Amino acid sequence: MPEETDVRRALLEAAARLLGEEGPSALSTRRLAREAGTSTMAVYTHFGGMPALVREIVADGFARLFDRVAAVTPSDDVVDDLLRVAGAYRANALEHPHVYAVMFGSASLGGYRLRDDELDVGLAAFGQLVDVTRRAMAAGALREDDPAAVAGQLWSALHGYVMLELSGFNAVVDDPEQQLLWPMLGHLVQGLSVRGHGPDR
Amino acid sequence: MPEETDVRRALLEAAARLLGEEGPSALSTRRLAREAGTSTMAVYTHFGGMPALVREIVADGFARLFDRVAAVTPSDDVVDDLLRVAGAYRANALEHPHVYAVMFGSASLGGYRLRDDELDVGLAAFGQLVDVTRRAMAAGALREDDPAAVAGQLWSALHGYVMLELSGFNAVVDDPEQQLLWPMLGHLVQGLSVRGHGPDR
């Protein structure tokens, strides 16, 4: 049970700040303890080591992503809802790029590796996208198909664009958002809406 | 000028092996020197430090990716060519996952950060995809549009799927390749082929 002591909260806040401001390399046990005004031992008594602390930050990251996407209010235009969900997803990633990188296993922060239960938390967030997809199918904006598969395709594309944006590789075009992100999602949605393909051919 | 001494080659080979077999965390100056049968100084005399050595490995990685994609022989079915290019891209990433992660800035290996000239090498590889896209447009398989933008959309989606596959997040469906990768690319291509949208509406 995490019993919200002050030191524990101070460590988490300092860790989030360090990760956000200076990136993964700044997040060392000693630096963190110094920054939080305590000693390195606190990290071990409260978390059992850096990986567990990172795990907590990742969990917070997933929770924030979930809330951010949940804050998108459904309208009567399901496709617009889907694009706004994508916008919220991207905005969250751009605001917390290092956390996003750790969440999706790219940053390998301090020997930290994704565990099954965190993967489950990520899958919960994925469920939101599945819901939007399912609504879009019910509304006829996407043709009937396996919602998880369709949501996964949308997610892959969105994730890929976001990763390229974080790496700076989206500079292959002048205006990445208008030339890559929105057209890509639009084309994908279009391909997913055309009938005469897929399972109900 | 790199004057291929034995030590230099031994260091590069050991680094590639360590990175491939044990991941980024195993690639330390001391470990590398031990593995290559020399002292840490060799890393500095030959490369000037770990970041420069990593840079060389990244350059090799881009070159390998380029060759791998270039080995796809054009046929008379441009869409099939495009899918086979995607397959070659993915296969290379799966064979060298850690190198791929470093190449696209996710791994932050030893304070290494992508530099402009490496970004250029990556853009050269991207040019191959632009070529295939341009050919597909000439053949009428894709509607006329900015080839760089269209290639960028395909790349984003492909990169996203590959990253999710490397993270294990593609487990949202049972058969990711058949339910995510190929359908996603197929739908995207379809959305990119339909006329009545885009610049030449």
Next chain:
DNA sequence: TCAGCGACGATAACGCCGTTATGAGAGGCT
């Protein structure tokens, strides 16, 4: 031929890191 020089790399040192052991203090329970 051989003195001198320059490149290579082994040794050792500095300060940082993660992690663990030890012990001191604070607070609650009997």
Next chain:
DNA sequence: AGCCTCTCATAACGGCGTTATCGTCGCTGA
């Protein structure tokens, strides 16, 4: 009061990146 548990500061161990020092080659030029 006595004890016990939880919390954390101190200190230590080994490994890390990096730099300085210096010995040892192989080459060059007279």
